Amino acid sequence: MAQVELEEKIREAPTPVAGLSFWPWFLQRVTGGALLILLTLHIVVNHIFNIAEVEDDILPGLVIFSDVADRFETPAYWVIALLLLSFALFHGLNGIRNILLDYGLRGTGDKIVTGALLGVGMAAFTFGIIALAAFIA
Amino acid sequence: MYKPVDAQFQARAMRTGTVAWLLQRLSGIFLTIYLIIHIIVIGNSVRGEDAFDDLLGIFENPLMLVLDAGLVGVVAFHALNGIRLILFDLAIGLRYQKVLFWIAFIVALGVFIGSAVAVRNIIVD
Numbered sequence: 001m002a003q004v005e006l007e008e009k010i011r012e013a014p015t016p017v018a019g020l021s022f023w024p025w026f027l028q029r030v031t032g033g034a035l036l037i038l039l040t041l042h043i044v045v046n047h048i049f050n051i052a053e054v055e056d057d058i059l060p061g062l063v064i065f066s067d068v069a070d071r072f073e074t075p076a077y078w079v080i081a082l083l084l085l086s087f088a089l090f091h092g093l094n095g096i097r098n099i100l101l102d103y104g105l106r107g108t109g110d111k112i113v114t115g116a117l118l119g120v121g122m123a124a125f126t127f128g129i130i131a132l133a134a135f136i137a
Numbered sequence: 138m139y140k141p142v143d144a145q146f147q148a149r150a151m152r153t154g155t156v157a158w159l160l161q162r163l164s165g166i167f168l169t170i171y172l173i174i175h176i177i178v179i180g181n182s183v184r185g186e187d188a189f190d191d192l193l194g195i196f197e198n199p200l201m202l203v204l205d206a207g208l209v210g211v212v213a214f215h216a217l218n219g220i221r222l223i224l225f226d227l228a229i230g231l232r233y234q235k236v237l238f239w240i241a242f243i244v245a246l247g248v249f250i251g252s253a254v255a256v257r258n259i260i261v262d
Contacts, residue, residue, distance in 0.1 A: 063193040065186040092169030134182035
């Protein structure tokens, strides 16, 4: 009785994803670990430091165009910004796909969703680059 | 005989591991939506310095600053619980999964409180 129900539930469960399933899994973990370091830098340098500078009346506000532009004169900030933009977009959008795969998304549906998420990612990445470039224009 | 076998499929019985799984998922969806909004808001840099500073000034009211502290707390939880999940992938610490969840949760709560104190100083100023 219990065995029959168990077997039925196993049969109803989504089949594993065929093909390229290692790289999304692996990159989710690599970008996740990198984001922990990059986001800590981002929050501390861009926000915690600025809170102190606003308190000391060095800065007129918490997020100021000229302050961001000053920071981008240092090449390391470009590296951090570009890594943050690409890693965060990949990690977030691939995470959305992972959730949908858990609900049984496979085959054509998966291809459509993956294509759509890739499109959103590429568009947001391009927009992000244009936005960052505006600070040095 | 029936219960122990079937219990493997009772993901909706809210035990610690299920709560951790659900919070990771909800925080992940939330942070992805926030990321897109964040890119759009910062994208206002293309409208020039004055327009950018005017818009970003909106986010300096006390409510927004408290929400910022909450955001940092959510990021901290998602990151720390993410480390917990990477450890499980490496077959490390599975036996301590509940304790590891609570460590992630409490440290994230600490990060939230620390951030709230930081923004409080600005609000009180």
